[in-house]
Every structure is written in C-alpha cells, then in structure tokens.
Amino acid sequence: MDFRILVVDDDVQIRRVLRATLSAARYEVDTASNGEEALEMMKDRQYHLVLLDLSMPGVDGLELCRTLRSISEAEIIIISVRSIEKDIIAGLDAGADDYVTKPFRMPELLARIRSALRRSVASLESGPHKLTLEGVEIDFRDRHVTVNGKDVRLTPKEFEVLHYLANHPDKPVPHREILSAVWGPEHSEHHEYLRAFIKQLRKKIEPEPARPKFLLTEPWVGYKLRLG
DSSP, rough: OOEEEEHHHHHHHHHHHHHHHHTTTOEEEEEEEHHHHHHHHHOOOOOOOEEOOOOSSSSOOHHHHHHHHHHHEEEEEEEEEEEHHHHHHHHHHTSSSSEEEEOOOOHHHHHHHHHHHHHHHHHTTTOOOEEEETTTTETTTTTTEEETEEEOOOOOHHHHHHHHHHTTTTTTHHHHHHHHHOOOOOTTTTTTHHHHHHHHHHHHHHSSSTTTTTTTETTTTTEEOOOO
C-alpha cells in the first residue's frame, strides 16, 4: 500500500528535509506552507497522515488541526517547538493522534509515522464490532456512533481507545497497557495522552461527563469500560 503524507510547516527548510527523507522512505509526499494551502490540498487529495506544525501564519495550528480532524480520517502528528504538557494536551484535544517536539531525531519521527500508519490499517479488526450502552450505539467496523439517536463523530484514536477498552469489558485496564496498544510501547509512560482522549470521549458519549457512567477511572491503575 502506498501511503500519502502531507507536511504542513511554514519553515521551507523543514519542508525540504521532510520531503526528501519521507520520499526516500518511499512515501508519497506533498507539502503546504500554511493552513489555507493545506485545506485546499485536502480538497483534491486524500492523505493517510498529516505532519502539522502549530506555529504558522494565518490559520492557527490548533484551529487547523480541529478542521482537518472534522473532514479527514488521516492520522495527524503534530510537530512543534511547544513542549510543555498543557500544549501537548491542547494538541491532542484538538484531534491530533501524536505529538513530537522540535528539535526531533529523524529516526524517531519515522518510527512514529510507521507506527501510526500500521495501526491505522490494523486497528478495529479484532474484538467486538458493535457496542450498545445506555442511549449509545457504536459500530466499530463502520466507525459510526449515535448518542440518543444523534450522530457523534469520534476521531480514529478515540475509536481505538474505546475499542481496546471494549475488548476488556468491566475490567480495569492499566494506563501502560492502553497506551502501548493504541500508540505503541514508546508511549507507555505518556499518561497525559490517555487523559486527553478519555476526557474527549466522555464529552461525546457520557450523559454527564463530570460524573461518568461508562468510562470509569480506576485510581492508580487505569480505566474501565462499564457495560452493566
């Protein structure tokens, strides 16, 4: 399968280096220097993965991430000089699947890309294909969710987190296990990733996100999907 990647960064040197490196790794690569250009390109081509810088002129990087997530199922990896936890969480909340801080080592970025694309192909193939909660209908195969009869959009990673918990119903699943399964072993200690996605999932499927009925926190352990 030929994977197509869109690089969105206002730094021309970074675009050149990423295009050359990713092309050498046999990916199809397009580049955009700003959000407006990226959105125009997304109208004409379908991408499997987007590498997105946050600090660009024009459309704010987080705003662009939200827009891309609303129109595309592509994996989104943010690459940014912003490295504090609140910025990482903001990026994940905006719909990104992963976050890499600049400066980065190219082998690490390539590993993250391979991992993201591998999971995007293999995810949701095993385990339950449908899940019914109180007022919530989830079809993992068709990636379709309704809450009280209304369609709700989940990001690819939100589907994967929920699907993994559905594979272990009514049982506490450790943070490290979920992170390794959904993002890869290199993310096993990145608890902020998981907190961000659980928070977003609760907003979308829980009647009262602050008092969850389905996605329960197991203190010092992880999370549990309660079906009963």
